[in-house]
Amino acid sequence: MLAAAGLAVDAYLHAHLADRYDAIASSVVGQGTLFRLEAALAALAALLVLVWRRLPEDLFAALVAVGGLALLLVYCYVDVGELGPIPDMYEPVWYGEKEATAVAQAVAALATLSLLLVRPRGGRGH
Template sequence: MATEFQERHSGTGRLLLRRVLQLVTAAALAVSAAVHADLAPGYDAIGAHLTQGTLFRLEAAVAALAALLVLVAGHRRSVWVFAALVAASALGVLLLYRYVDVGALGPVPNMYEPAWFPKKTTTAIAEAVATVTAIAGFLTARRPH
């Protein structure tokens, strides 16, 4: 009897945890998407064929897709991997170009910007949160049988 009760409530707790992780991860990815989309027009002049504005729009679209997938298919471990990769790569690129003048890399323009400003800080925090919660979501998602 106690075992059945524990199993039922641990399943409820696991589901609640997954829902919280889904909501927090999706919200953080949505913040990243919104900030990138909002900033994109201001970066359209940086770069020749491939502009930083275009890259920001692409990041916004991928982050929005990851947020949507986390909400609708958060039971799948692959979705959590995708969300973690999207968030971690965005944060990594932001930090790289904040602290290192990499220069242009092929078609990718030089995006070095050695300053913090509110929207940049907001998206960095959101991407860090999304990375951590997506990893937690992956670790708590059931393995396929």
């Protein structure tokens, strides 16, 4: 439940903030689009950990949570610049929604990693 909750908050906040970042774009993709993609992946991951407790779904959820948190921290502390189709998303400021996203992703990362370590008994995954 904790993993799904963290991923759901992550999904909501990225969807909520996406339009704020639509103006930041490379020649191919905008940051708002990437936020919407993160929102969709986090929502799917939340649903998967609620419905199926199998290794592929738990691994997907962990990758979404850990990857999202890693990217948030990198783009907060490192000016990576534009990387191919990915726009320059450097934003060295913390604000309420960004802090809430980081906390949600950290909770989801810890919870999904524990799902990977504590596997259910039996063949069905529940």
